Amino acid sequence: MTEQLAKAYDPQTVEAQVNALWASAPYFHPAPSDGAADCKAYTIVIPPPNVTAALHLGHALNNTLQDILIRFRRMQQFRTLWMPGTDHAGIATQTVVEKRILAEEGKRRTDFERDAFIGRVQAWKDEYEATIIGQLKAMGCSCDWQRTRFTMDDVCAKAVRANFFKLFKDGLIYRGKRLVNWDPATQTVLADDEVEHETVQGHFWYLRYPLATPVEVDGRQIDHVTVATTRPETMLGDTAIAMNPGDPRAAALVGQRVRLPIVGRLIPIIADEHVVLPNPESDDEKARFSTGFLKVTPAHDPDDWQIGQRHDLPIINVMAPDGSISDKYGWEDATEPEAQNLLGMDRFEAREAIVEWFRQEKLLEDVRDYAHEVGHSYRSHVPIEPYLSDQWYIAVKKPIEHLAEKFGAGLIEGTDVPANSLAGLALKPLVDGRLQFIPERYSKTYQNWLENLRDWPISRQLWWGHRIPIWSKAGRDAPLPDQCAGADAIQSISAESDEGPVTFVCPAPGHEDQEASLEAAGWIRDNDVLDTWFSSALWPFSTMGWPEETPELKTFYPGDVLCTAREIITLWVSRMVMMGQYCVGDIPFKDVYIHAMIQDGQGRKMSKSLGNGIDPLVAIDSHGADAMRFTLASMTTDTQDIRMPVAPMTLPDGREVNTSPKFDVGRNFCNKLWNASRFAMMNLEGFDPAGFDAARMDVTDRWILSRLAATQSEVTAALDAFKFSEPLSLLYRFFWNDLCDWYLEWAKFRMRDEAQKATAQNVLAFVLDRVLRLLHPFVPFITEGIYQKLSEVAPGRGLTGIAPADAAQALTVSQWPAGLDGQIDSDIEEEIRVVQETIRAVRDIRNKYNKASESLTASADAPEAMAQILNRHSQLVCQLALLESFQASQGAPKPNNAATTLVEETKLYVHDVIDREAELARLEKQKQEIERGKKATEGKLANENFVNRAKPEVVAQARERLEQFQEQLKAVEALLAELKD
């Protein structure tokens, strides 16, 4: 029989066949609507993976969940777009490429021309982009591959230029001289979010600064003040000593001057509230360590910068961009030999030298251990240097006049965020409930961040990225070339820089002629590139062709859901909402689903350095893509982390790799699905939809349809609520426990009976079809593979009068099951439950008495109603309990030599099987269990407060329960009595 499925489930073969099928038609490539109002679209935009490396298991989880959502909606016949692509990931990618070039060729970035180096990064990008897309396809992601984008491709670049110009025109982009988080290793500025705080075991050094003139305080002459610092090397740039105005010594000291050691600079003592008063008893660590005197270094400390601004202090930068001590960047009085000696030293080297100098000069008063938080670069992991630098910023809390009408003006309630500022545009939808986080708790992260948002530094001292479209020329209001003179598209601002006033110009996008004329006239383009997140922020609409009003944008924007990890809620999610509102006028998605982070078996993050990561392709090789997806989805509840035990494995080709025994769960399920389907199809020979008559269905047919109906509506509701584990376990139970363990087992008998075969075949084909549909979002390959075969064997799978046939060419575009609610029948489900309990009881006795496969006879003494049910279905009991015959009646006598057990109130007799001791033990145990339950229920009902205050249905339930216990107890006692006779 050619239609038969292969004997063993082979993921590789099925995955290849199915991928070919999906590629053969535009199943995942929706046409934009032609403006029809009733077109329901559903859009997910992929979080574009960085082209730094191949995807890891976290990506596999992320994309599995997106694919589940998108397939679910596609089957619900939405016009479904899953937009794929990759991110250029500025710093990260440039860093890996630099590292590789250094390792392989011994060359540094600066050994290349800019374009040549970018070419090298581009080559890396091409390689990894292909790898990533290949991985996504291997996982079964149903992305619209024809629309694949890259954050630096022409379409996205156009959006970047358009948005930059728009921001510039709105006066939101400005040149700021600021203390930035400078990474001396990569020599680039990091956003606050890119700084990792680590606890460092450091010291407080207590340094004495001599007063220019000794002063009398409380009758004592003092000739110095002592400052406590964790960063002695910055003292070279001190421009004041601050003390709290409330300090008793302040009256005598404020206004005095100290002579800065090493440098010889005279600096004032000033009063500032910021200074913490010393207090050795305080809980506040700073108060315990404080001397009351704070050295103020505006160029090298953010707090000191603030103090410097308040007191108009000079700003003296004593470091070069590489973190070495230098007099070339604003330090003009490095004339003393001691100061000269320090020039060129690395900052940490200089720290030691300076401390040593103070020690030698007897000016080092004390050194105390101090553990404190130090910001490190998330990229190079070296300590961040607060560094004074010219950077481009985006003003995030500045009201945007022309947006006041659409988005409102004034502060958002309870915040200092204007509704028509960029931060406000992102915050308001959350406050209004239009933007929703799942799980809800993550909305706090988003909200807190936006409420405390500071301006966004967007310059990056890199080559890989979108180059900043600003040209500059020295001088205030430098004249523009003629070609640009009349163009209203040009914005110009002037700013002070280290070299004096400069004029900046941002030509409108699409005016290459103006750019050329600017350069011809001696204007120079900014060397820096934009922060990666600048282009990522536009991803939901840049990919659809914004700023053009494309049909895609009209059809698929705003999108529906963003699915991502919690670590980029602030960096990315908030900025997409911000820019979506700002550029397109609407939020890019309504729901943000935040999934768990995958950890290893010990709760550690998976990482390259720990060697505990799992490559999705390895999992696909070892277990199959569906198995991996099944396992990942089944572990996705709304917890923050999921643990995935990691086990080493040797591949056939000898490679040592990591995989996880957890994937066995998914593989076993797929294997079961394959074999159950194979069995079903073996039994579908002669399948004829016309042979179905609903009136001829037996109780197992009606039962499985009832279970199916309940399952499909629960699964649908769960997916609507972004639950992944729950629908999968519902389906697992339905498929494995209901369908395979019971329905199929009973169907085996019916398939041999010509009178029943046609009905059983139709129901079986129908239920299998529906199971495949419901499982398809989770395990798309195997279900599609089986569906294709099933369509050959049993085309047109409907049930006349119950559900019309609605076969599709491919499962992936078939209708999502719905509309079986009328089949739910709780009476039938209860009857089958009783039958199952009875069968289990017989099997248990077989086990206990070692009568595995002998033919036996059984009977039961059951309450009248129960006896009727059991007799009606005695054949079902006999079939699966392997009984010759089974009869029930009220008051049926116990045969001699019968093993007995209790199924609820029913006394079950399995004939000619005896072991008195075992029997006694078992019945005693049953009795104890019943008594325990009975006692608990009695206790409840004896409590007046319970009877009076609990909900009536709960009390009624308890009463009914108690009656059952009493009946059961009576029955078990009777059995025990008989046994003891």
Add this chain to the structure above:
RNA sequence: GGGCGAUUAGCUCAGUUGGCUAGAGCGCACGGAUCACACCCGUGAGGUCACAGGUUCGAGUCCUGUAUCGCCCACCA
């Protein structure tokens, strides 16, 4: 320092708005080459729900506190 979370069977986790004798998979024990599947079938054992208080007729679930673990955020005197 602030915020968020976790703690339920040997392991990984479910447990809806408080309400039957707290569930699943794996693992374990026992039995099974039966004609879909040994990646399988059948049966079973296994839990003072981290700890201490409180609210309630009733708490794994709500509140307070403690302990342990994790993540995010925060200007390094």
